[in-house]
Amino acid sequence: MIDEKGVDLNLLKVFQALASELNATRAAARLGVSQAAVSASLKRLRLLYGDPLFRRTQRGLQATPRAILLQPAISEALRIVGETLEPAxxxxxxxxxxxxxxxxxxxxxxxxxxxxxxxxxQLPRTRLIFRQTNAAMAAAALHDREFDLALVSGSLGDARIRHQSLGSSDYRIVFDPATRAGQGAFTLQEFLDCDHLLVSFSGITGITDDVLAEHGLKRTVGAATTHFAGLPFLLRGSPHLATIPSHAADALCRLGIFESSPCPVAFPRYAFGLNWHFEGSRRADLLAMRDLISTMFKKLQVGTLLL
Incomplete structure (x- = not known):
């Protein structure tokens, strides 16, 4: 029987960090202690619960069935203890x-x-970290515990990754209206005559080129970038056009500098959603964040939330 009077609550914090990170080095960095201190605490936890709790594998630590069962209870216990200390x-x-x-x-x-x-x-004691990824990289990053949730296009096609669909997007043209003589939506000829700013990982070709090629057409790409975040600085005062996902186009237009136009050729819509490692399905914090984000997108779809 466990003597709760002799339990160091810091051990439970170590357990929580190891369960989340499944990596002793990252758990130590998260807690602000040395890896040796984490290893020593894990030894004490194993004695306390009479179970290995975490086993080493080629991909890092793997939680035992006992650890998986303990994780939500320990997280809730730490939350309750934390609430009792808040008044002080x-x-x-x-x-x-x-x-x-x-x-x-x-x-x-x-x-x-x-x-x-x-x-x-809704989750005021949570610090968010946004980390760059894409659909090609997300599955491996989730396995390696580089992040907890991935918001990317498509499905990752990995049986160990859980997926929740959030919606779909299409494409729009974004431009600086101060440099455009014409009015209204772009015609196909105007679209082809303009210089384009390509956003793609390769910097060579993108979805717009693929769609135009299906119609035997080609555009002129004057410059390229690998990041959408650079567009406000690259497009302002420039005659270039950028054909980008409609949600990103709306974000740029909210700055009050740019305008958008429908594409003069039909683009396929693409789905996007949330992804997480199956072992995270028992984590109360992950489920809370997942539900917060999915509820936000549900409100977006019915038009009750203006972004």
Whole structure:
């Protein structure tokens, strides 16, 4: 039988960090202690619970069935203890939990500020970290615990990754109206005559080129960037056009500098959603963040939330 009078609550914090990170080095960095201290605490935890709790594998630590069962109970216990201490502490003290979301910068531009606002309201002791990723990299990063949730396009096609669909997007043209003589939507000929600013990982070709090629057409790309976040600085005062996901186009237009136009050729819509490692399905904090984000997108779809 465990003698709760002799239990060091700091051991439970170590357990929580190891369960979240599944990596002793990252757990130590998260707690602000040495890796040796984490290893020593793990030895004490194993004696306390009579179970290995975490086994080493080629991909890092793997939680045992006992550890998986313990994780939600320990997280809830630490939350309750934390609430009892709040009256004696500054209510606006530094957040106690780091949560990492992987996403591309078009999603960060379009939805990041609203996610931050909702987290401040609903999960106030959480510090968010946005980390850049894409659909090609997200599955490996989730396995390696580089982030907790991934907001990317498409499905990752990995049986160990859980997926929740959030919606779909299409494409629009963004431009600086101060440099455009014409009015209204772009015609196909005007679109082809303009210089384009390409946003793609390769910097060579993108979805717009693929769509035009299906019609035997080609555009002129004057410059390219790998990041959507650079567009406000590259497009302002420039005659270039950027054909980008509509949610990113809306985010740029909210700055009050740019305008957008429908594309003169039909683009396929693409789906996007949240992804997480299956072992995270038992984590109360991950499920809370997942539900917060999915509820936000449901409101977007019915038009009750203006972003």
């Amino acid at each position: 502490q500054n209510a606006r003290s530094q957040p106690t939990h780091l949560f990492r979301i992987g996403l591309s910068d078009d999603f960060e531009m379009a939805f990041g500020a609203e996610i931050l606002r909702l987290v401040r309201e």
